[in-house]
Amino acid sequence: MALTEAQLAKYRRRARGGRIRMALSLGATLVGLTALALILGALVSKGIAGLNLAVFTETTPPPGSTGGLLNPIVGSVLMTLIAVAIGTPLGILAGTWLAEYGAHSKLAGVIRFINDILLSAPSIVIGLFIYELMVRPVGRFSALAGAVALSVIVIPVVLRTTEDMLRLVPTQLREAAFALGMPRSLVIRRVVYKAASTGMVTGVLLAVARISGETAPLLFTALNNQFFNADLTQPTASLPVVIFQFAMSPYKQWQDLAWAGALLITFTVLALSVFARALSSRTK
């Protein structure tokens, strides 16, 4: 049966309306991509202008003079390493329990739920928590408090990826190991971990990427320090906090350093996440 003229016209109208709406979705994508390009473009042009050798070799300057970002870089690396050293084992062990031992228990369900909430909980609240726990009783800001605050952010990330990755390991692999008479803890450590190792490393990389840019939890745990410091019980500078301080200041040299630091952080974070993504897509 041939369509009448009116039906055809109606269909054309529907098709046109549809095309317009689908074109809007293309527009939305362009808005997103433009935002990304604008941010990265600003970052690169301003950041490269502020980047020079002194950034890596000199400590932060007093207002109005030149200097570098040596102490915040060292502080950030130090706190990140300690945070990962604390958070990774805890996250991996907890993820192991959720995937291997507790899998279907009620407790596991609750922990999974709470962990997912901690995963996106406001990081500034975690800063307040560590302040109450480690700074207020001692009466002093410290690098250690900053590192612990960051480790609280590491744990949920590592836990989640560990559990997901362990669940991907085929049950037959475990059964084969059990059949050989291997004790359970050995099956997990020698067989399951080995099969899931790439994925677990991805989780740690993502956690490092996540905390490298974290500012809020460091503001009142590690605070800041104008001088070079490697003593964990003293206030310590970190890149994000220094960027915050310098960018909000009226001094040109400080603002330039803030942009250089911003460029460093962003590229570290993006490189880490691209590397993590490459790792995880290789295993799949």
Add this chain to the structure above:
Amino acid sequence: MVDITSDRIETGDRSVARAKALARYRIPDSIFEVLTRSAAIVVLVILGGVILSLIRGALPVFETFGFDFLGTSSWNPAKERFGALAPIYGTVISSLIALVIAMPLGIGIAIFLTELCPMPLRRPIGIAIELLAGIPSIIYGIWGLFFFAPFLQANVQPLLIETFGELPLIGALFAGPPYGVGLLTAALVLSIMILPFITSISRDVFETVPPMLKESAYGLGCTTWEVVRHVVLPYTRVGVIGGIMLALGRALGETMAVTFVIGNVHKVAGSLLAPATTISATIANEFAEASGDLYVGALIALGLILFFITFLVLAGARLLLLRLEKRAGA
């Protein structure tokens, strides 16, 4: 699991030796299990610790002001008068505006990526959008302060004031001079930040729609848009709403990006162009300089309120997504 050590069906020296060897693993084996379980319980301890420490820190404030703390907007550290209304207002309004902007954009991008985009471009564009989620929030802040806010001040805000400023009801929203920084700027920066969360969850759930359903709709003569509108979106409604709530949770708690561009003024102004403050921005700006138990307590009380609000939103989001997972599993 079979208890290996008691499994002595065979007899003889070899099996006894083997059982002995295995028995040596018995204790390390249970130690490992206890270790993993304790680590899992640490997650609960952290949550408990966060709640308890915030309540303890906030106690002096609620003892002094009672629930007036929530309802007043005066914030005067010198006279030790504190009210949380302005930061709560700023947090909620900036997040809601961000959501209203990011929702259509995020879902639009997800639709583009699943239905329209040519295959070879899907991965790169998807990754590019996800990069937005990878950029640290302080970078959004510094970009917002030096580029976006001046741009809005020079080009967009005067236009908004000119167009809407004179209108009877909406006019109040666009009253006052173009400051550059303010509620609207913060909301716009937030909307860019939460965009990738909405997109990635929407895209994931869009891909769960059975091809059969879509093909049937196409077979009836539906256009691509009609398939999206009447098949894909209804099928994935729960997941999309879960993703949006997750993004809202992020926006509410976001600190650095907002602190740079909101202006940090404790006032409920009514105008979207006016400088304001949020809970997290107030804490970030004032905590290190706060002196006196009451001042610190007021900031911690703000943190407690923020944690409470985000907890509710995030828990709601997770419950929705969990329901979806169960349906997919069944």
